[in-house]
Amino acid sequence: xxxxxxxxxxxxxxxxxxxxxxxxxxxxxxxxxxxxxxxxxxxxxxxxxxxxxxxxxxxxxxxxxxxxxxxxxxxxxxxxxxxxxxxxxxxxxxxxxxxxxxxxxxxxxxxxxxxxxxxxxxxxxxxxxxxxxxxxxxxxxxxxxxxxxxxxxxxxxxxxxxxxxxxxxxxxxxxxxxxxxxxxxxxxxxxxxxxxxxxxxxxxxxxxxxxxxxxxxxxxxxxxxxxxxxxxxxxxxxxxxxxxxxxxxxxxxxxxxxxxxxxxxxxxxxxxxxxxxxxxxxxxxxxxxxxxxxxxxxxxxxxxxxxxxxxxxxxxxxxxxxxxxxxxxxxxxxxxxxxxxxxxxxxxxxxxxxxxxxxxxxxxxxxxxxxxx
Amino acid sequence: xxxxxxxxxxxxxxxxxxxxxxxxxxxxxxxxxxxxxxxxxxxxxxxxxxxxxxxxxxxxxxxxxxxxxxxxxxxxxxxxxxxxxxxxxxxxxxxxxxxxxxxxxxxxxxxxxxxxxxxxxxxxxxxxxxxxxxxxxxxxxxxxxxxxxxxxxxxxxxxxxxxxxxxxxxxxxxxxxxxxxxxxxxxxxxxxxxxxxxxxxxxxxxxxxxxxxxxxxxxxxxxxxxxxxxxxxxxxxxxxxxxxxxxxxxxxxxxxxxxxxxxxxxxxxxxxxxxxxxxxxxxxxxxxxxxxxxxxxxxxxxxxxxxxxxxxxxxxxxxxxxxxxxxxxxxxxxxxxxxxxxxxxxxxxxxxxxxxxxxxxxxxxxxxxxxxx
Numbered sequence: 001x002x003x004x005x006x007x008x009x010x011x012x013x014x015x016x017x018x019x020x021x022x023x024x025x026x027x028x029x030x031x032x033x034x035x036x037x038x039x040x041x042x043x044x045x046x047x048x049x050x051x052x053x054x055x056x057x058x059x060x061x062x063x064x065x066x067x068x069x070x071x072x073x074x075x076x077x078x079x080x081x082x083x084x085x086x087x088x089x090x091x092x093x094x095x096x097x098x099x100x101x102x103x104x105x106x107x108x109x110x111x112x113x114x115x116x117x118x119x120x121x122x123x124x125x126x127x128x129x130x131x132x133x134x135x136x137x138x139x140x141x142x143x144x145x146x147x148x149x150x151x152x153x154x155x156x157x158x159x160x161x162x163x164x165x166x167x168x169x170x171x172x173x174x175x176x177x178x179x180x181x182x183x184x185x186x187x188x189x190x191x192x193x194x195x196x197x198x199x200x201x202x203x204x205x206x207x208x209x210x211x212x213x214x215x216x217x218x219x220x221x222x223x224x225x226x227x228x229x230x231x232x233x234x235x236x237x238x239x240x241x242x243x244x245x246x247x248x249x250x251x252x253x254x255x256x257x258x259x260x261x262x263x264x265x266x267x268x269x270x271x272x273x274x275x276x277x278x279x280x281x282x283x284x285x286x287x288x289x290x291x292x293x294x295x296x297x298x299x300x301x302x303x304x305x306x307x308x309x310x311x312x313x314x315x316x317x318x319x320x321x322x323x324x325x326x327x328x329x330x331x332x333x334x335x336x337x338x339x340x341x342x343x344x345x346x347x348x349x350x351x352x353x354x355x356x357x358x359x360x361x362x363x364x365x366x367x368x369x370x371x372x373x
Numbered sequence: 374x375x376x377x378x379x380x381x382x383x384x385x386x387x388x389x390x391x392x393x394x395x396x397x398x399x400x401x402x403x404x405x406x407x408x409x410x411x412x413x414x415x416x417x418x419x420x421x422x423x424x425x426x427x428x429x430x431x432x433x434x435x436x437x438x439x440x441x442x443x444x445x446x447x448x449x450x451x452x453x454x455x456x457x458x459x460x461x462x463x464x465x466x467x468x469x470x471x472x473x474x475x476x477x478x479x480x481x482x483x484x485x486x487x488x489x490x491x492x493x494x495x496x497x498x499x500x501x502x503x504x505x506x507x508x509x510x511x512x513x514x515x516x517x518x519x520x521x522x523x524x525x526x527x528x529x530x531x532x533x534x535x536x537x538x539x540x541x542x543x544x545x546x547x548x549x550x551x552x553x554x555x556x557x558x559x560x561x562x563x564x565x566x567x568x569x570x571x572x573x574x575x576x577x578x579x580x581x582x583x584x585x586x587x588x589x590x591x592x593x594x595x596x597x598x599x600x601x602x603x604x605x606x607x608x609x610x611x612x613x614x615x616x617x618x619x620x621x622x623x624x625x626x627x628x629x630x631x632x633x634x635x636x637x638x639x640x641x642x643x644x645x646x647x648x649x650x651x652x653x654x655x656x657x658x659x660x661x662x663x664x665x666x667x668x669x670x671x672x673x674x675x676x677x678x679x680x681x682x683x684x685x686x687x688x689x690x691x692x693x694x695x696x697x698x699x700x701x702x703x704x705x706x707x708x709x710x711x712x713x714x715x716x717x718x719x720x721x722x723x724x725x726x727x728x729x730x731x732x733x734x735x736x737x738x739x740x741x742x743x744x745x746x
Contacts, residue, residue, distance in 0.1 A: 040498055040499060041497070041603070041604070042497065042603075042605075058483065059482075059483045059484070060480060060481045060482060060483030061481065061482035061483070062437045062438065062481035062482045063436070063437075063480070063481040063482075063483065064435045064436075064437075064481075065435065086482060086483075105485075107433060107436070107480055107481070107483070107485070108433050108434065108435035108436040108437075108480070108481060109432075109433060109434035109435045109436075109459060110431065110432045110433030110434070110436065110459075110480070110488075111432070111488060112478075112480070112485040112486070112488055113485070113486055113488065115483075115484060115485055115486065115498065118499065119492050119499060124414070124415065125413055125488065126413060126491065126492060142527070142535075142536055143536075144529065144536065147526070147527035147528075147536060149524040149525060149526045149541075150524065150525045151522040151523065151524030151525070151543075152522060152523045152524070152572075152578075153520070153522045154515070154520035154582075155520075156517065162515075163515055163516075163517065163520060168522075170524075175633040175634055175635075176632075176633065178551030178552075179551075199525075205525075209527075230414070230415075231414070232415075259549075260548040260549065261548055262548075
C-alpha cells in the first residue's frame with residue numbers, strides 16, 4: 001500500500017507547478033513570436049516569444065467561449081477573444097516558466113486539444129503541449145551527432161495476462177559491435193503519463209546522444225515501461241499497490257531485457273530512476289529489491305530516509321532532485337541526513353522550474369554522468 | 374515531375390473511399406455497442422456495434438453544433454444532437470466498412486479531434502481514428518506470440534540538412550543471433566500520412582509477428598520513413614518531384630540501414646512497396662533504380678505498364694492491389710497486360726474495402742509470403 005508521506009509531497013509539488021507563470025514584473029510584450037517546437041508540421045500556432053509569453057489561435061466561428069488551461073493558477077488559464085472570421089486569439093498574462101507544459105482547450109464547456117500541437121500523454125489522456133525554449137535548451141536539441149535508437153518492444157507478461165509495451169533506448173553504435181554489452185537504467189514516468197513520456201516530452205534519447213557525443217557519459221541502455229499508475233485495475237492512485245508493477249518489472253521485464261539485449265546483467269550495472277509517481281515506484285522497488293540495483297534516483301518523487309535502507313551492500317549512489325519551485329529544502333534536508341548516515345548521495349535543484357519536464361530533463365543530464373562509474 | 378495518370382487514379386480512389394458506409398439495406402440497430410479499440414485508455418466513446426454502426430458522444434454544454442466527419446459522403450457526416458448535461462450523441466446512419474477510418478469533429482465551425490480516441494497522422498494532421506472490427510481481424514491482432522521490435526532511428530541526411538526519422542521493424546529473435554542477416558522491405562505510407570502510419574494504423578509489426586509465428590513467412594526487416602509527400606518544401610503534391618525523396622532513400626537511408634542493421638544487402642533481398650502516394654513513389658523509384666530492388670508492390674497506388682519497365686534483369690515479382698471499392702478492373706487489366714509481356718505479377722483485391730487501411734493491412738498479409746523466396 002501507498003506511503004502517504006510521498007504522495008503528499010508529490011501533490012504539493014503538482015499544485016505548486018500548476019502556476020505556470022514566472023512571478024516577475026511583467027514587461028511589455030516583444031512581438032517576436034514563433035511557432036512552438038511542439039506544433040504539428042506546418043502549424044503556425046501556438047507561438048512563443050523570446051520572453052516566454054505564449055500566444056494561442058483557435059478557429060471556431062460559432063463558439064461562445066474558448067480558453068486555454070495555461071496561465072495563472074486559479075484564474076482558469078488564458079481566455080481567448082473572438083476576432084474577424086471566427087478566430088479566437090489570446091496571449092498569456094505573463095511569461096511562462098521555461099520548458100514543456102501540458103495544456104488543453106475549453107470550448108463551450110467541453111475539453112479538447114489544440115489542433116495546432118502534437119499530443120503528449122499526461123493527466124491520463126493525450127494532451128496538447130507547448131515548449132518555452134530554455135536558456136540551456138541545447139542539451140536536449142536534435143543535433144548532427146550519432147543517434148541511438150528508441151525501440152518499441154512487446155514483452156510477455158504472465159502476471160497481467162498480456163503483452164506489455166516498453167521503449168528501449170540503445171546508444172549509438174549498439175547495432176555495430178555484436179560483442180559489446182551495456183549497463184541499464186530503468187526509467188519511470190509520472191502519474192497520468194505512460195511509457196512514451198520520457199522520449200516524447202523528456203527527449204531522453206537526445207539528451208543521451210548529445211552527452212555521449214560530448215564524451216560526458218559512458219553509453220548505457222534506458223528501459224521505459226508503463227508503471228500502471230493510472231490504471232484502476234491496479235488500484236488507481238489512492239490505493240496504489242506496488243506489487244503488480246514490481247512483478248512486471250522484476251520478474252518479467254528485466255529478464256526479457258537481459259535475454260534480448262546485450263546488457264551487463266548484474267546489479268552493479270543496473271540503475272532505477274523515476275519522476276514524481278515514478279520516483280515513488282523507484283523508492284519502493286529499490287527498498288524491496290536492493291539485490292537488483294546499485295543506483296537509485298528520485299526526480300521530484302520524494303526522498304529516502306537513512307533508516308529505511310536496510311541493505312546497502314550493493315548501493316553505490318542515491319540521486320535526489322526537484323525543481324526550485326517544488327520542495328528544495330526537503331531535498332536538501334534528506335541529503336544531509338543521508339550523508340550523515342554515511343550514504344553516497346547527490347542532490348540537484350533545477351532553477352526556476354516546477355513539477356514539470358524541464359526539471360526532469362535536467363535531472364537526467366545531471367544523473368547520467370554519475371551512473372555506472 | 375508527377376505522372377498525372379497515377380495521381381488521377383489515386384484521387385478517384387480517395388473520392389470513392391470517402392463514402393464510408395456500406396451500401397446495403399439498413400437493418401435495425403443492435404444495441405451491443407462496445408468502445409472502439411482505437412480509444413484512449415479508459416474512454417468509453419466512440420463505440421461500435423456488431424453490425425458496424427459507430428456511435429459518438431462528445432461533452433460540450435454550450436456548443437451550438439457538433440458533427441462527426443464520418444458518415445455518408447456528401448452529407449457532411451453524422452450530426453450529433455444535444456441531450457441532458459450538454460452531452461452530444463449520434464450514431465451513423467448505416468453500418469460502416471470494416472477496418473480503420475480517420476475522422477474529426479466539427480464544433481461550432483471549428484475542426485477538433487474527438488477526445489475519446491487516440492490520434493493518427495492522416496490528411497497532414499493528427500486525426501481521430503475508429504476501428505470497425507473486420508471479420509478477419511485476427512491477422513492483425515496482438516497475440517501471445519514472440520514479438521518483433523519497432524525502433525525509431527534518426528539517420529543523417531546531408532541532402533536535406535537534418536537527421537531524418539525512420540521506424541524499423543526487426544523480427545522476433547533479431548537480438549539473439551548476432552550472425553543472422555535478413556532481407557529488407559522498404560514500405561511507404563500515403564499522402565497526408567507519415568512514417569508512423571504503417572505501425573499505428575497498419576499494425577504492420579503485428580501482421581508480421583503473427584505470420585512469422587504461424588510459419589507463413591520468412592522473417593524480414595521492414596523500413597518505414599517519411600516520403601516527404603505532404604511537404605511544400607519538397608514540391609507539395611501538385612508539383613511533386615521524386616528526386617529529393619529518392620536521394621534520401623537510395624543514397625542515405627539504404628546505406629544507413631545496411632551499415633547499422635544485419636541486412637542481406639543485395640538487390641535480390643530488397644523490396645519496395647507503398648500505399649497510395651507511397652505506391653506512386655515505389656513506382657517511380659523502382660523504375661529509376663531497377664538495380665536496387667527485386668520486388669515491387671503498389672497498394673492502391675497505380676499500376677505498371679509493360680513498356681515502362683526497361684531493365685527487368687533483377688525483377689522477381691510485381692504485386693498490385695486495391696480495395697474492391699476502388700478500381701479493381703484497372704488492376705486486373707494491368708496484370709493481364711504485364712503477364713502477357715512475360716512479367717511475374719500477382720494481384721489482390723480486398724473485398725468490401727475502399728482506399729483505407731484495411732485494404733493495405735490485407736495487402737501486406739498477401740504480399741509478405743511471396744517476398745524473398
